[in-house]
Amino acid sequence: MNLEPNSKIYFIGIGGIAMSAAAGMAKQLGYEVSGCDSKTIYNPAKAVLDEQGVDYSVGYDAAHLPDLSTTTFVASAGEDETNPERSEE
Numbered sequence: 001m002n003l004e005p006n007s008k009i010y011f012i013g014i015g016g017i018a019m020s021a022a023a024g025m026a027k028q029l030g031y032e033v034s035g036c037d038s039k040t041i042y043n044p045a046k047a048v049l050d051e052q053g054v055d056y057s058v059g060y061d062a063a064h065l066p067d068l069s070t071t072t073f074v075a076s077a078g079e080d081e082t083n084p085e086r087s088e089e
Contacts, residue, residue, distance in 0.1 A: 003031065008066055011035030012085050013076025014056050020045035022074065024052040036064050036085060060085050 003009070011023045014035030027033045034055040041049065041058065049056055057064045062084045065071075079086045 003072060005030060006032060008032045008034075008071040009074060010066055010071050011056075011074045011076075012060075012083065013037055013079050014049065014054070015039065015041035015045050015058075016076055017045050019074070019076055020048045020054075023054050024048045027052040027054050034066060036060055038083075 009023075009026050009031050011019050011033070012035065013019050014023055015037030019035070020041075023033050023035055033052075036057040036059070038060055039058065041056065048054075060083050065085055075083075075086055
C-alpha cells in the first residue's frame with residue numbers, strides 16, 4: 001500500500017490491542033487517524049490511542065465515517081458486513 005503523506009486512515013475495530021497499536025504507529029508516521037469500536041475501549045489499547053491523540057468513537061454507526069473518497073479503511077478480522085461502518089466503506 002502506498003499512501004500519500006497526510007492520508008486519512010480509519011480503523012474499524014480500533015479497540016483491539018493490535019489495531020490500536022497500528023493506529024498509534026500510523027499517527028506517529030503523520031497520517032490522519034480515526035476509528036471506532038463496538039464497545040468501551042479498555043487499557044492498554046485506550047492508553048495507546050489517547051497518548052497518540054487518535055480520535056475514536058464507541059458504538060458502530062455509519063455517521064462516524066469520514067469522507068469515503070479520501071480515506072483508507074482498515075477493518076479488524078472480526079468485523080463482517082453486518083457492521084454498519086463496514087458495509088458503507
